[in-house]
Amino acid sequence: MTKRQLRTTFEPVLFVLPSVLLLGVFMYYPLVQNFVYSFFRFSAFSSSKVFIGFQNYTHLLKDDIVITALRNNLRYAIVSVIFQVCFGLVLAAILEDRAFRRVSPLFRTMFFIPVTISISVICLLFGFIYRPMDGLLNQFLSLIGLDVLTRPWLGSAKTAIWATIAVSQWQSIGYVMMLFIVAIQKIPEELYEAAEIDGATKIRRFFAITLPQVKEMFFVTTLITVTGSVMVFNEPYILTQGGGPGTSSITIAVHMYQSGFFKDMMGYASTLAVVIFLISIILGILQLAVFKSGED
Amino acid sequence: MYGVKPRNHRRDALSLSQVPILIILLVYFAIIAYPLFWILMSSLKTTEDISVNIWALPKVPQWHNYTDAWRFGISGYFINSIIVTVSTIFAVLVIASLGAYGLSRFKVSWLKYVLIFVMGGMMLNPQVCLIPLYKLLTALKLRNTYWALIIPYTTFRLPLNILLIRTFFLSIPKEIEESAKLDGCTNLQTYARIFVPMSTPIMITGAILTAYYAWNEFMFAIIFIDSNKYRTIPAGLMAFRDALQINWGPLIAGMVIASLPLVLFFLFAQKQFIRGMTAGSVKG
Numbered sequence: 001m002t003k004r005q006l007r008t009t010f011e012p013v014l015f016v017l018p019s020v021l022l023l024g025v026f027m028y029y030p031l032v033q034n035f036v037y038s039f040f041r042f043s044a045f046s047s048s049k050v051f052i053g054f055q056n057y058t059h060l061l062k063d064d065i066v067i068t069a070l071r072n073n074l075r076y077a078i079v080s081v082i083f084q085v086c087f088g089l090v091l092a093a094i095l096e097d098r099a100f101r102r103v104s105p106l107f108r109t110m111f112f113i114p115v116t117i118s119i120s121v122i123c124l125l126f127g128f129i130y131r132p133m134d135g136l137l138n139q140f141l142s143l144i145g146l147d148v149l150t151r152p153w154l155g156s157a158k159t160a161i162w163a164t165i166a167v168s169q170w171q172s173i174g175y176v177m178m179l180f181i182v183a184i185q186k187i188p189e190e191l192y193e194a195a196e197i198d199g200a201t202k203i204r205r206f207f208a209i210t211l212p213q214v215k216e217m218f219f220v221t222t223l224i225t226v227t228g229s230v231m232v233f234n235e236p237y238i239l240t241q242g243g244g245p246g247t248s249s250i251t252i253a254v255h256m257y258q259s260g261f262f263k264d265m266m267g268y269a270s271t272l273a274v275v276i277f278l279i280s281i282i283l284g285i286l287q288l289a290v291f292k293s294g295e296d
Numbered sequence: 297m298y299g300v301k302p303r304n305h306r307r308d309a310l311s312l313s314q315v316p317i318l319i320i321l322l323v324y325f326a327i328i329a330y331p332l333f334w335i336l337m338s339s340l341k342t343t344e345d346i347s348v349n350i351w352a353l354p355k356v357p358q359w360h361n362y363t364d365a366w367r368f369g370i371s372g373y374f375i376n377s378i379i380v381t382v383s384t385i386f387a388v389l390v391i392a393s394l395g396a397y398g399l400s401r402f403k404v405s406w407l408k409y410v411l412i413f414v415m416g417g418m419m420l421n422p423q424v425c426l427i428p429l430y431k432l433l434t435a436l437k438l439r440n441t442y443w444a445l446i447i448p449y450t451t452f453r454l455p456l457n458i459l460l461i462r463t464f465f466l467s468i469p470k471e472i473e474e475s476a477k478l479d480g481c482t483n484l485q486t487y488a489r490i491f492v493p494m495s496t497p498i499m500i501t502g503a504i505l506t507a508y509y510a511w512n513e514f515m516f517a518i519i520f521i522d523s524n525k526y527r528t529i530p531a532g533l534m535a536f537r538d539a540l541q542i543n544w545g546p547l548i549a550g551m552v553i554a555s556l557p558l559v560l561f562f563l564f565a566q567k568q569f570i571r572g573m574t575a576g577s578v579k580g
Contacts, residue, residue, distance in 0.1 A: 008404075011483055015398025016410050018391045019454055023417050030428035031420065035429060044430070099314050109566065110329055115573070116558040118512040121529040121551045125335055125539060128548075133349045136334065141342065170328070175573070182574050184495040217501065231421055234514045253423050253515075260427055270427045274505065277424040282417035284332055 004032050034277070037270035044266055056271040066272070069252040071245075072161050072236075075227035076168070076251070083169040084176040085218065091173070092180035093210050097202065108181065110232050111174040119171065123238035126167045130154045130239075154240055157248035164235045170227075176221045183217040184210060219290045227283050230276065233257065252276055310486040339549040346544050361549035367542065368549045372525070373532030380445045380528055381510040387450040388506045389499055392457035393449055397487045399458065400465040417455035421450070426519065444520035445497030445528065449510050457502045460575060465491060511558060529554045562568065 038056055040180060041046070042049040060066060095104040129136045130153040138150040153163040161174065186211065195205045211218075233253040235244045242258055243250025250258075260269030297522055338346045340357040429448060433439045439449070468491065476486045492499075517531040525533060533554060540547045562569045 010403075012398045012402035012407060013392050015483075015487075016400075016407070019395035020410060020413065022451045023413065023446070023454060024389065025416055025432060026429065026432070026447055027425060028413075029421060030425035030432060033428035033432075036374060049436075070322055080461060091324075094317060100318075100321075103321075107325060109563070110325055112570075113332060113559060113562070114328060116508070116562045117555045117570075118514075118533075118558075119531050120512075120514055120533045121555050122534060124547070124551055125331055128334075128338075128544075129331060136331070136350060168330075174328075178570055179574055182570070197398050227421075231423055233423070237514075256423065257425070257515075257519075261431075266427055266431075273424045273427060276421060280419065280421040280424070287419075 001205055020293050031277075034270050034273050038145060038181050040267045040270075041043045042266050043264050044261060045264075049296045052097075052267070055148060056257050056268045059268060060271050060275070065247050065250060065255055066252070066275070068247050069250045072243075072251050073229055073232065075161060076165055077226045079162075079165050080168065080172070080225040081222055084173050088173050088176035089180045089211075089214070089218065089220070091177045092184055093206055095177075095215070096181060096184045108178070110180055113174070114171045115175045115178075118160050119234045121169050121236060123235060126163075126239060127154075143257060157245045160240050160245060161249040164239050167235050167239065168228075168232070172225075174238055176225065179221055183214040187213045216290070220287075223283060223290065227280060227287075231284065235295060244296075251266060259264050334525075335548055335551060339547060339552045340386070343542060343544040345441060346548070358545055361545040362553070363451070364580075365536075365546040365550035365553060367534065368550075369524070369536055370553050372528055373529045373536070374553065376442070376526055376532070377511060377528040380442055381507055382448070383442065383446045384449045384453070384510040385503050385506045387446065388453045388457050391450065392454055392502065392532055393461050393492060393499070395454070395458045395494070396461035396465050396488070397491060400462045401453075403482070413459050414455050418459070419453075420452075421451050424517070430518075430519060439520055440523040440526055444509075444526075445516060448516050448520070449513060451508050456505065460502055461495065461498055464495050470493060490563075500568055501572040501575050504569055505575065508558065508573065518561055553573055 002100060011219050017064045037049075037247075038055060039051060040049040041055070060179045092100065094100060094110055100107075131154040132138065132155060135153075137153065141150045151158050191209050191213070192205060192289050195209055200208060229274045231253055236254050237257070240249045242262075243254045252275060255275065256272040258270045259272060334350075337353060339361055340363075341349075341353040342358055345352070345354065388431065395414070401413070420509055430439075431442050433447075439446050459478055472490060472494075473486055474492050481489065511528075512530060513528075514530045517528050518534065521531060524532075527535060533550060536550055537547055
């Protein structure tokens with residue numbers, strides 16, 4: 001090979017090598033490793049491993065906490081789609097309506113601020129809000145005469161998961177709203193003008209123009225929120241000390257963390273990671289399919 | 297804000313039918329704004345005042361809560377977060393733009409497999425790699441160093457940034473590259489002198505996305521670091537809460553300090569910030 005040929009063959013290698021190395025060593029290698037680990041029993045603190053075949057998987061099928069956790073993840077997903085995607089879209093449509101043109105920048109900015117705040121700050125804040133005696137929420141309920149509704153929001157197995165889910169909604173509605181605002185701003189103004197001439201009401205214009213025009217964004221945001229719901233870790237970890245009371249507000253990611261780092265069952269934690277992987281792969285394929293259909 | 301066309305003014309006045317909607321907006325505004333206001337207000341109160349007079353403004357502003365928070369450890373976490381965030385941004389932008397150049401400017405058949413390799417990384421959920429990554433970082437003796445965060449953060453932000461920058465590079469006309477080649481530029485020179493300077497907007501977008509992630513990331517931060525010396529703010533705040541117990545004033549002041557950089561950045565550069573955050577919608 002001449003020097004020039006050598007160069008054209010190897011030059012692209014040099015450009016992509018750092019990326020490929022990092023992704024290979026710190027992303028793909030751990031991914032493969034995780035499958036291998038799921039067939040072993042081992043501890044976080046030693047390097048020896050015992051091969052146990054499918055024992056982790058049979059344990060998985062008998063583990064009731066997995067059911068509780070997945071049910072909570074599903075609750076997260078359903079509530080998030082309703083509040084973040086549906087309410088976020090309505091909010092975006094209202095703020096983009098010309099009737100609210102003057103006030104909308106203020107609302108938009110305020111609704112987005114929680115997105116920029118770290119989840120640990122937000123969870124600490126809601127720790128104060130949910131305090132049983134002197135928390136803002138219960139104090140507010142007493143103030144307006146709704147004493148009957150006051151309860152230990154995070155301390156009761158019935159409400160802990162919903163209180164935790166509410167925190168995520170409080171933080172993330174603004175993000176999805178902003179995605180929809182950007183999508184709505186791309187809709188040609190002429191469509192609305194034509195509909196207005198035809199005498200369509202605002203609600204009709206929303207269903208006839210806005211909704212079909214942001215269809216793709218609707219799928220994208222739904223997938224983002226559902227994927228996010230599968231990964232929920234921070235809120236239960238911080239707010240309910242790892243999914244309490246008992247395991248009432250546990251999620252699959254918190255269960256994995258606790259199995260690995262508290263119970264020191266690293267092999268079983270890897271098996272739970274396989275479950276997370278399978279769910280996110282299904283969602284990822286859905287996402288690809290949606291993008292593909294969007295291209296046509 | 298971003299290219300909203302001036303619209304008909306006649307209909308700007310609020311009509312009666314819009315009042316219920318405005319009330320809903322105001323209620324939601326209060327739900328978001330009041331807790332934020334409450335943190336700011338409480339950060340200037342004594343612990344007793346926070347607990348007993350939760351609605352009242354501070355009698356005497358306790359500015360020392362901030363200096364206390366800073367002295368009790370927030371300063372260290374803050375500096376660690378800056379070190380980790382800045383290093384991650386730098387590493388992501390350099391490595392991703394090199395990769396993006398390789399993936400957009402060469403016609404070699406095997407590069408399409410590299411592209412699939414990168415796109416696959418977009419779908420991968422960091423939690424799936426948690427246990428092996430923990431073992432790997434331990435084996436490499438990187439746990440409890442800044443690298444334990446910088447390397448995983450960089451890796452998991454690479455796919456999105458490579459794809460974003462690649463899309464931008466693909467839009468740069470071929471002629472610009474060809475004239476640079478005629479002037480005797482090598483590929484590396486073309487990359488450094490022409491492509492990188494031209495792509496400032498997309499680099500800013502990538503930097504914002506990466507900063508947002510690195511400043512707020514929580515799971516890796518609590519698991520890969522257990523030495524107080526290297527904790528970043530999100531993990532540090534947890535340690536801070538446990539250490540302060542019922543000394544709430546400094547804790548809440550610490551929460552404000554932790555949030556200020558990104559909130560201020562958002563308020564003063566809304567346009568860039570939103571462009572960055574929405575570009576990440578491919579995967580939040």
